[in-house]
Amino acid sequence: MFKILFGxxxxxxxxxxxxxxxxxxxxxxxxxxxxxxxxxxxGASITGICIIIGAILFVPTFFPI
Structure with missing residues (x-):
């Protein structure tokens, strides 16, 4: 998961x-x-979208369901 987020x-x-x-x-x-x-x-909106998607994908790595 970290490799996907990093990439x-x-x-x-x-x-x-x-x-x-x-x-x-x-x-x-x-x-x-x-x-x-x-x-x-x-460019600024692409960066904002990346931050939002990264945050959504990053949360389940710390809190497994």
């Missing part, structure tokens, strides 16, 4: 960083356009 968090973190880097590049190079803001918010 999932690595993949989602890499995806979120990818979106954030693209968003920052677009934001700086295109004079603060909407595409950059959408990419930055997309």
């Amino acid at each position: 999932m968090n690595i993949l989602v973190t890499a995806t979120a960083l990818f979106f954030l880097v693209i968003g920052i590049r677009c934001f700086k190079s295109d004079e603060y356009n909407k595409k950059g803001i959408k990419c930055i918010l997309g």
Whole structure:
């Protein structure tokens, strides 16, 4: 279970960083356009979803039913 959580968090973190880097590049190079803001918010929402799913999957490892 820990390997699955670790792998999932690595993949989602890499995806979120990818979106954030693209968003920052677009934001700086295109004079603060909407595409950059959408990419930055997309990366932030992906990270939030990862935290929620990770928390849901992590709880049963400590409290077996």
